[in-house]
Amino acid sequence: MTHQPQPASLSLPIKGMTCAACSTRLERVLGKVAGVDRALVSLAAERADIRYDPTLTRPEQLVEAIVKAGFQADLARSGEEDLDRAEAEYEAEARHQLLLLTVAAMLTLPLVGQMILDLSGAHVMIPPWLQLALAAPVQFWIGGRFYRGAWTSLRGGIGNMDVLVALGTSAAFGLSAWHVVAGDAHHGNLYFEGAAVVITLVLLGKGLETRAKRSAAGAIRALMRLRPDIARVERDGVILEVPAALVAVGEIVVVRPGEIVPVDGAVVEGQSQMDESLITGESLPVAKGVGDGVVAGAVNGDGMLRVAATRVGTESTISRIIRMVQGAQASKAPVQKLVDRISAVFVPVVVAVALASFLGWWLVAGDIQTAFVAAVSVLVIACPCALGLATPTGIMVGTGVAARHGILIKDAEALERAHHVSVVVFDKTGTLTQGRPAMISAMAVDGDRDAFLRLAASAQQGSEHPLARAVLAAVPPEALAAVSEFRSLPGRGLVATVEGRTLLIGSRRLMIEENIDLSSLFALAAAEEALGRTIMWVAEAGRGLGFVSVADPVKPSSARAVAALRALGVETVMLTGDNALAARVVADAVGIDRVVAEVLPEDKAAEVAKLKGTGRVVAMVGDGVNDAPALAAAHIGIAMGTGSDVAMQAAGITLVRGDPALLAEALSISRATTRKIRQNLFWAFAYNVVAIPAAAAGLLTPVIAGAAMAMSSVSVVSNSLLLRRWRMR
Numbered sequence: 256m257t258h259q260p261q262p263a264s265l266s267l268p269i270k271g272m273t274c275a276a277c278s279t280r281l282e283r284v285l286g287k288v289a290g291v292d293r294a295l296v297s298l299a300a301e302r303a304d305i306r307y308d309p310t311l312t313r314p315e316q317l318v319e320a321i322v323k324a325g326f327q328a329d330l331a332r333s334g335e336e337d338l339d340r341a342e343a344e345y346e347a348e349a350r351h352q353l354l355l356l357t358v359a360a361m362l363t364l365p366l367v368g369q370m371i372l373d374l375s376g377a378h379v380m381i382p383p384w385l386q387l388a389l390a391a392p393v394q395f396w397i398g399g400r401f402y403r404g405a406w407t408s409l410r411g412g413i414g415n416m417d418v419l420v421a422l423g424t425s426a427a428f429g430l431s432a433w434h435v436v437a438g439d440a441h442h443g444n445l446y447f448e449g450a451a452v453v454i455t456l457v458l459l460g461k462g463l464e465t466r467a468k469r470s471a472a473g474a475i476r477a478l479m480r481l482r483p484d485i486a487r488v489e490r491d492g493v494i495l496e497v498p499a500a501l502v503a504v505g506e507i508v509v510v511r512p513g514e515i516v517p518v519d520g521a522v523v524e525g526q527s528q529m530d531e532s533l534i535t536g537e538s539l540p541v542a543k544g545v546g547d548g549v550v551a552g553a554v555n556g557d558g559m560l561r562v563a564a565t566r567v568g569t570e571s572t573i574s575r576i577i578r579m580v581q582g583a584q585a586s587k588a589p590v591q592k593l594v595d596r597i598s599a600v601f602v603p604v605v606v607a608v609a610l611a612s613f614l615g616w617w618l619v620a621g622d623i624q625t626a627f628v629a630a631v632s633v634l635v636i637a638c639p640c641a642l643g644l645a646t647p648t649g650i651m652v653g654t655g656v657a658a659r660h661g662i663l664i665k666d667a668e669a670l671e672r673a674h675h676v677s678v679v680v681f682d683k684t685g686t687l688t689q690g691r692p693a694m695i696s697a698m699a700v701d702g703d704r705d706a707f708l709r710l711a712a713s714a715q716q717g718s719e720h721p722l723a724r725a726v727l728a729a730v731p732p733e734a735l736a737a738v739s740e741f742r743s744l745p746g747r748g749l750v751a752t753v754e755g756r757t758l759l760i761g762s763r764r765l766m767i768e769e770n771i772d773l774s775s776l777f778a779l780a781a782a783e784e785a786l787g788r789t790i791m792w793v794a795e796a797g798r799g800l801g802f803v804s805v806a807d808p809v810k811p812s813s814a815r816a817v818a819a820l821r822a823l824g825v826e827t828v829m830l831t832g833d834n835a836l837a838a839r840v841v842a843d844a845v846g847i848d849r850v851v852a853e854v855l856p857e858d859k860a861a862e863v864a865k866l867k868g869t870g871r872v873v874a875m876v877g878d879g880v881n882d883a884p885a886l887a888a889a890h891i892g893i894a895m896g897t898g899s900d901v902a903m904q905a906a907g908i909t910l911v912r913g914d915p916a917l918l919a920e921a922l923s924i925s926r927a928t929t930r931k932i933r934q935n936l937f938w939a940f941a942y943n944v945v946a947i948p949a950a951a952a953g954l955l956t957p958v959i960a961g962a963a964m965a966m967s968s969v970s971v972v973s974n975s976l977l978l979r980r981w982r983m984r
Contacts, residue, residue, distance in 0.1 A: 262292055263309040265317060269301050270327035273404055273417055273461075276602055277326070280408065284324040288312055297647050303328070325407020352462050359397045359455040362389045366448035383440035387432055390447035394428045398454040418602055420457055422609075423634035424450040427957060430627060446631070449957035453635050461968075486517035489561070499551075502567045510560045516553045519566035521546060527558025531912075605637040605947070612951040625953050632950035636960035641942060641967040645935030648975035653928030656981050661911040662921045663896075669907030672891045673925030675872040679820055679893075679918065680863060680885070682877035683831035683841055686895055687915060688807040690878065692725040695788055698779055699801040707801050709734055711793045714751035714758045717741035722791060723749075725805045748791075759794045766792045766799070773799040780804075787840030812916035813845040819919035821846070830854055830862055830875075830885070859885035876918065877906075893918065927981050935971045942967045 272278055278296040281303065285294035290311025296303045305317055314330055321328040365381060366389060372379045381389075395402075401424070404417030427446040434440045486499040489507040499517040502508060507523065510516055516529070528540035531553045540556060543549060549562055552573035566572065609630040616626030646667075654664045664670045681687050699707035712730040715723035716738050727735075740752040747768075748761015759769060763780075766773055771794045773780075780790050783804040791803045817827050828849045831838045838852035851862055863885045866873045875882070875889035878897065886892030886906045894906035897913030910917040946963060949955050955963075 262306050265305045265307070265314055267303045267305070267318070267321070267328045267330070269296065269303050269321065271325060271404070271407075272296075272298055272301060277404075277408070281321065281324055281326060284320055285317065288317060288320050291317070298644060300647065300651060325404070325410065349462075352458070355397050356455070356458050356462060359393050359451070359458060362393050363448070363451040363455045365389060366451055370448045380441075383435040383445065386445060386447045387435050390428060390431075390451045393451040393454055394424060397458070398424060401454070401457075419605060419634045419637060420453065422606070423631045423957065424453050426627070426634075427453075427631050446628075446957070449628075449631065453957055453960070483515045483517045487511070500568045502564050504564055504567060506564050508562045508564055510549075510555045510562055512555060512557045512559060514555050516549050516551050516555060516562065518562070518564040519548070519550050519571045520562040520564045521548050522560055523563050524561040525559050527560050528556035530554040530556070601637070601642075605633065608637075608947060608951060609633040615951075616953065628956060629951055629953045631957045632953075632955045632960040633947060635957050636946045636950050636955065636963055637943060641939040641971045642936075644968055644971050645939045646932050648972050649928055649932035649935055649978070652975045652978040653924060653931070656978055657921070657924045660917070660920065660924075661896075661914070662917055662924065663909040663911060664921075664925075665907045665909070669891050670925055670928055672872065673874070673908065673922055674929045676825060676874045676891065676922055677871045678826045678828060678866055678873045680828045680830050680866065680873060680875045680889065681847065681915075682859075682875075682882050682885075683829055683833055683838060684807060685878040685897070685913075686876055687813045687829070687841060687845055687847075688809050690807065690897070692721050692789070692805045693808050694725050694729040695804045695806050696783065697729075697801065697803045698776060700775065700799055707793070708803070709736065710753055710756070710758060710800070711760065711791075711803055713738060713753045714741075714760055714793075715749065717751065718743065718749055722789065722805050726791070726803055756795055758800075760791060763790065763792060766794060769794065769797070771797060771799050773802075775799075776802060785836070787837035809841055809844050810915060812914050816915035816918050817846040819916065820922075823919060823922060825922070826871075828866070830859055860888040863888045876915070878913065893921065924981060927978060931975055931978050935974055938974070939967065939971055 269281065272281070278298040281296045282294050285291055285296070285303065285305060288307070290308035291305060292308065293306045294303060295305075303321070307317065318328045318330050366386060369379060369381050369386075398420075401417045401421045405421040408418055427450040431440075431445045431447045431450070434445060483499055485496050486502050487494050487509040488497050488502055489495075489509060494509055502518050508516075508518055508520065512527070522543055522545050524545065526542075526544045529543050529549060530540055531550065543558075543560065548565075549560070550573065551566075551571040568574065612633050613626045613630035616629055617623050620626070650667045650670060653670060657664050664673075684690055697704050697708045697711070701707070708726075709730060712726045713736040715726055716735060718724075718741075736754050738751050738753055739755075740750075740757075742750045744750065744761060744765065747765040748759065751758050751760070759765065759771070763773075771792075773792060773794075776799065780802055783790060783802075786806075788804040788806040791805060793800045793802065820827055826849075827847045828851065829838060829842050829847045830851045832854055833852060835850070835852040838850050842848075842850045854862060859882065863873060863875055867888075867890065872890045874891045874893055875885045876893045876895070877883075877886055878895035882894075883904075886894060891908065892906035893908045893910065895913040895915075896909050896911035908921055910921070942963075946955070946960070950960055
């Protein structure tokens with residue numbers, strides 16, 4: 256029997272992309288590499304996420320294909336980037352771009368001044384040869400990037416923004432230079448200022464766009480800064496400072512007051528408060544003591560803690576969150592596929608429109624000067640940058656904002672689908688309830704509740720059953736008596752000897768088997784069971800001592816979560832394997848109207864499929880391994896971050912701190928992000944629909960066209976950044 260090789264994934268930072276056509280072309284190039292199953296290239300995130308068959312291709316071959324296509328990729332920077340190095344490279348690149356922009360502005364300013372004076376009626380003309388000398392460095396040195404980008408793009412068989420800028424400015428510069436050389440230069444036939452201003456404005460727009468995109472990616476940088484480089488580890492009784500990445504599972508890490516926790520783990524000694532706000536979105540400090548879990552990236556309060564590492568390095572919670580957010584920001588929403596198809600044919604269409612505009616003005620109107628200006632304006636203004644940035648920048652900001660509030664969105668498809676959700680299906684245990692039983696009440700036959708409860712808890716010290724732990728948690732450890740004998744009765748209960756007394760603890764069935772009369776307590780126990788609680792009976796030497804009722808408490812925020820969903824017009828359903836009585840009690844407590852109880856784990860997915868068959872968009876919320884099939888079967892799965900890893904892998908959205916109140920917030924941020932993307936696309940399309948005909952009609956000059964093109968990209972990114980104002984209700 257042959258086994259299919261597991262696909263490998265690679266995430267690479269990409270440099271050299273200038274517009275949506277670039278990312279589309281690179282996806283096509285990577286898609287043609289043998290073994291590549293999927294390639295997603297994000298213009299806004301400047302990353303390529305590739306899934307491939309490692310038996311057919313190697314990462315080096317993928318990088319080689321990217322370089323051949325005219326872009327830059329660094330295999331050493333794949334995965335999670337080194338933050339300090341990335342910051343240093345960004346600063347160096349920003350300084351270089353500022354230098355080029357400053358020189359371009361200084362060389363262009365005299366040409367613009369001449370144009371302004373000319374328009375005001377003062378006919379002042381800089382000598383033609385000086386105009387040529389001022390414009391040439393802007394065109395060929397500072398604007399050289401457009402020629403390089405255009406060449407690699409055309410060599411790859413597709414046009415991009417660089418092609419349009421290079422064509423438009425070269426035409427303006429070339430015709431002007433011809434007139435200078437021919438000796439017939441005058442105000443009416445020199446367009447040096449147009450070419451120089453377009454290049455300068457495009458560079459300015461690109462600089463502003465890069466700053467805005469960097470701001471949009473702020474969530475990733477904030478998360479990366481949460482990972483400390485150094486951890487203090489106890490080894491052979493000595494505390495050593497070691498790189499956090501080298502801590503092994505099981506080692507004891509010392510976390511001092513005010514320090515960032517370097518690993519996921521459990522507290523083995525000490526008490527403190529922790530700020531987990533950047534991980535869970537919870538603003539209040541969380542108390543931590545022995546046995547409590549801590550996550551890497553949390554900020555310790557004023558207590559010293561000793562923590563046993565359970566997850567380290569790339570498996571820590573913060574690293575997994577970073578990978579999930581990076582994956583979401585690099586993924587593409589379904590609407591982006593339409594934009595990519597449009598971008599792929601956009602440049603050839605624009606060139607055709609420019610040519611038609613030129614021929615129309617020249618042949619029909621006989622005005623070659625207007626024809627030339629119109630054609631150049633069409634080429635310059637039609638750059639599809641705003642179109643390419645409309646969706647990815649919205650996704651980057653939306654997923655970043657969600658992550659800061661403890662809502663992890665796995666991909667753009669989940670983000671886009673979430674705003675359509677009309678039915679939310681809840682699992683009960685661990686989702687609407689705490690997922691761990693707690694003692695609710697105790698009833699003693701002799702009326703001495705405290706003494707009875709002390710005996711019942713002491714007898715269960717040898718049990719690992721969740722119900723036993725619930726009773727033990729209700730009694731202070733120092734009050735417990737020693738157990739001399741302990742024997743488990745699988746499926747029924749236990750027998751234990753406490754202070755010389757032999758106690759029998761278990762179900763009603765066990766009591767009946769042992770002929771113990773509990774009739775005096777049956778009515779009280781039945782009332783507890785009617786509320787969905789589990790009864791643990793306690794007896795001694797053939798006589799009943801009393802009972803303890805235990806239940807899985809409803810989370811405090813569950814009712815609020817259901818009410819918020821109802822306010823959004825979303826129907827709620829509870830799907831559980833519990834008995835109908837217990838399920839109904841929880842449903843009534845939180846406000847859910849429809850309950851499907853006593854469902855086997857393997858049948859949960861089928862129940863979700865039935866709801867999908869009604870034509871509505873269904874979200875499934877769960878936390879356990881048994882919920883994974885249903886999470887995958889729903890239109891969108893939502894996992895509790897306090898649940899199993901399997902559930903989180905199957906879900907499209909994870910609520911980090913397991914708070915159901917975040918459900919409505921997840922739908923809200925999805926709706927806000929989708930609205931913002933639609934606004935961006937509307938303005939990007941409207942801009943091109945209005946601007947191209949206006950340019951073709953001779954209503955715009957190349958200078959105005961260049962400014963409008965640059966500002967359209969900046970406006971789209973800035974509009975996306977407004978999402979950062981989103982706040983939880």
